[in-house]
Amino acid sequence: MDKTFSSAAAAVADIPDGASIAVGGFGLVGVPIVLIRALLEVGSTNLHVASNNCGVDGWGLGELLREGRISRVIASYIGENRDFARRYLGGELEVELTSQGTLAERLRAGGTGIPAFFTASGVGTMVADGGLPWRYGPGGEVVVSSPPKETRRIGSLGSEKEYVLEEAIVTDYALVRAAKGDRHGNLVFEKSARNFNPVAGMAGRITIAEVDELVESGEIDPDQVHLPGIYVNRIVRLGATDAADLPIEKITTRKRPVSAGLEGKL
Template structure:
């Protein structure tokens, strides 16, 4: 089955207002920016996004956020996105913060058909006991708080530990970014872009991938596949300019001293 689409607009055209979407990427790495911008152009709004974070101001998911297209975010941290923090603290955005490993496993479990699982992460904190602010009022008071979760002890007698029950995440759609893909939807991710992309792709009922390189079936060794085509419904090849749009989140090099360079 050829799952390739001619352009990103066609690939996201049926995503409706109010849809839940799992989005791959970590910071600015492995972000499906072309699909995000196609969604922005078509005007889709009231989105419930599940992603490790929400991009940066003016890039990635931050582009949808700044236009008011996202109403709820499930993420592991807010990071450098000042607009994300501002909207959350002012009550304009509902945010469910969850431990990073738990978030990844919730998406993976959703794709694997596991409805819930127990984990030690968050036990004894507001993650398990409830009370995490999901939405604030404009005056800073908490409007919606997270509910308490079921906990249970496991282990041999005398060495029992408490664990918290976390529900799996399944979304209406998923958007991911890969280095290579074939027309059957098998994907290969490049280095650190293999972060939340595979699990986000597993979580979506309809998964859409943008790829730097689209190849014919059989050209990717099965041992190299990071996300099997059974999870991927649509695939779009990026042009050279879009594939090269890879900004750096934080530049850590020092500016060179021209005087010192001349003295050498």
């Protein structure tokens, strides 16, 4: 089955108001920015997003956030996005903060049909006991808090440990970015851009991928596939300009040794 779409706009055209969406990326790496911008043009609002973070101010998911299109976020990091923090603390946005490892496993579990799993992360904290602020009111009061979660002691006698039950995440749609894909939807991610993309793609009932390079079916070695096409419903090839839109979140420099004979000339 050829899963290619002619444009990002066509691929996201049916995403309605109130849809839940898993989105790949980590910081500014591996972010499906073309699909996000196409969704912005569609005008869908009241979106529920599951992603590691919500982009930065004015880029990535931050573009949807800036226009008030997102109403709820499951994420592990608020980080560099001041608009995200402002909307959360100001009561405009509901945020379920989840540790990165747990978030990744919740998405993966959703894609594999596992409804829930036990983990040691969060035991003995408000993650398990409940009370984490999910939404604030206009006066700074907490109006929605996380509920308590089931805990259980698991292990052989004498070595039992307490674990907390975390539910899987399954979303209506997923948006991911890959370096290469074929017409059947098999995807290959580039180095650190792999990050949350495979598990986000697994969690969506309808997964849409933008790819830098589109190849014919059979050209990707099966051993090199990071996300099988069974999880991918739609695929869009990026143009050269869109594929090169790769901003750097933080530019750092270091002193470099001066080559022999160049002292005083630099």
